[in-house]
Amino acid sequence: MVRKLAALAASLTVMASSAAPAAAEPVTFLPGAAGAGDPYYPLQGNGGYDVGHYDLRLRFDPDGHKVDATTTITAIAAQNLSRFNLDFSGPSISDVLVNGARAAYRRDGQELVVTPPNGLRSGSTFTVAVSYAGAPKAVSDATGEQGWIRTKDGAYVASQPDGARSWFPADDSPADKATFSFRVSAPGDLTVLANGERTGTGGADADGYRTTRWEMRQPMAPYLATVAIGRFVVSEGTVDGMPNVTAYDPSLADESKDLHDFTAKAVAWETGLFGPYPFSSTGGIADGDGSVTALETQGRPVYSGGPTDDLEIVHELAHQWFGDSVGVRSWRDIWLNEGFATYAEWLYQEQHGGPTAKKIFDRHYRKTGHFWNLKTGDPGQAHMFDEHAVYLRGAMTVQALRTKIGDKVFFPLLKTWAQGNRHGTATTADFVALAERLSGQNLRPFFDAWLYQAKKPRL
Ligand SMILES: [Zn+2]
Numbered sequence: 001m002v003r004k005l006a007a008l009a010a011s012l013t014v015m016a017s018s019a020a021p022a023a024a025e026p027v028t029f030l031p032g033a034a035g036a037g038d039p040y041y042p043l044q045g046n047g048g049y050d051v052g053h054y055d056l057r058l059r060f061d062p063d064g065h066k067v068d069a070t071t072t073i074t075a076i077a078a079q080n081l082s083r084f085n086l087d088f089s090g091p092s093i094s095d096v097l098v099n100g101a102r103a104a105y106r107r108d109g110q111e112l113v114v115t116p117p118n119g120l121r122s123g124s125t126f127t128v129a130v131s132y133a134g135a136p137k138a139v140s141d142a143t144g145e146q147g148w149i150r151t152k153d154g155a156y157v158a159s160q161p162d163g164a165r166s167w168f169p170a171d172d173s174p175a176d177k178a179t180f181s182f183r184v185s186a187p188g189d190l191t192v193l194a195n196g197e198r199t200g201t202g203g204a205d206a207d208g209y210r211t212t213r214w215e216m217r218q219p220m221a222p223y224l225a226t227v228a229i230g231r232f233v234v235s236e237g238t239v240d241g242m243p244n245v246t247a248y249d250p251s252l253a254d255e256s257k258d259l260h261d262f263t264a265k266a267v268a269w270e271t272g273l274f275g276p277y278p279f280s281s282t283g284g285i286a287d288g289d290g291s292v293t294a295l296e297t298q299g300r301p302v303y304s305g306g307p308t309d310d311l312e313i314v315h316e317l318a319h320q321w322f323g324d325s326v327g328v329r330s331w332r333d334i335w336l337n338e339g340f341a342t343y344a345e346w347l348y349q350e351q352h353g354g355p356t357a358k359k360i361f362d363r364h365y366r367k368t369g370h371f372w373n374l375k376t377g378d379p380g381q382a383h384m385f386d387e388h389a390v391y392l393r394g395a396m397t398v399q400a401l402r403t404k405i406g407d408k409v410f411f412p413l414l415k416t417w418a419q420g421n422r423h424g425t426a427t428t429a430d431f432v433a434l435a436e437r438l439s440g441q442n443l444r445p446f447f448d449a450w451l452y453q454a455k456k457p458r459l
Pocket of ligand 1: 315316319337338
């Protein structure tokens with residue numbers, strides 16, 4: 001992503017300095033692909049461009065639960081584009097502008113197909129602004145409800161893996177990270193939270209609405225974007241000098257009593273284990289009724305129904321390193337997120353008077369039957385959040401690796417992985433290669449047994 005921003009600056013320079021076009025040559029413009037080709041979510045993401053920034057402006061009207069929104073995307077064409085797709089299944093579109101000019105568009109299932117008046121040259125920076133209004137609805141699939149989640153006094157967003165399209169048009173591939181700006185207007189008695197840092201709250205307008213601005217300055221996959229609108233008790237503090245902003249719905253006061261202070265404690269503990277915290281703020285949001293699971297929304301996880309316990313906070317914050325900063329390129333590798341976040345819970349217990357990670361491993365290793373029936377490294381789309389195959393066996397894979405390579409290699413490996421892939425994406429093969437390099441061992445048979453066999457590995 002650092003590279004991408006450099007490319008953005010470079011392309012702007014080229015545009016500014018090439019006022020006189022070269023002699024006309026025939027140029028072929030072709031449509032961008034409708035999906036990024038993920039085996040689990042083939043239509044998620046799109047081909048032909050790379051997003052640098054999302055600017056989300058949204059006005060929320062609790063009466064009828066409606067939004068009136070404009071999302072403006074700044075992107076770089078990766079090919080000569082005659083048209084391109086966005087992922088969007090949100091409310092009615094009124095207008096699509098490309099570089100400020102009205103563009104043709106049509107909706108095709110979860111795809112929004114945009115045809116600009118002129119082709120977009122490979123390497124050029126362009127903007128696409130989509131205006132839409134209506135009542136967003138969550139997306140549902142075998143992994144559950146996701147995206148825009150209604151609450152009794154507003155809404156919050158938890159989009160993993162495929163829900164971003166419920167509330168804003170996106171290149172919703174986990175591999176296309178971008179920075180985000182949020183400007184959310186809501187009636188003055190409601191509070192607005194989002195990812196990143198709050199950069200302003202305006203006064204009430206003639207309708208009594210206030211606009212709150214938030215900025216996520218580090219690259220973020222669209223599924224990790226969130227806003228939360230409603231009545232909240234907000235706490236603000238710092239951890240390691242950066243803002244810690246937590247908020248809970250007043251009805252979740254009991255469940256959220258540790259949220260603020262324990263978030264600070266967990267971030268500090270995890271920074272010691274995993275290396276520098278990857279974002280410029282932290283926090284948490286407790287909202288909703290617990291009908292969807294917690295999610296590691298970047299820099300500020302959301303806890304549906306409030307955190308279940310401190311270990312859930314440890315888990316979601318561990319994802320800031322494993323999942324958010326170091327993202328998966330393909331959903332098949334989801335154990336890289338869930339296995340490590342679950343293992344963080346085991347390490348927390350080990351270092352705070354609880355059972356050792358090895359003891360927790362042994363307890364699960366005794367299990368038989370369906371516990372071992374899926375492949376941890378390729379569980380299938382419907383099972384990508386399977387507690388046994390992905391969370392527990394993912395964490396067991398990490399513990400088994402620790403036993404195999406020893407603590408002197410294992411703990412530096414965690415930091416090297418987080419640092420070396422910071423703000424990027426990675427694959428299981430990348431992890432295997434790094435573990436082999438740092439340990440000097442051939443680990444392919446080990447990882448094959450733990451990740452790609454649907455049976456209990458031998459110790
Ligand atoms: Zn998780």
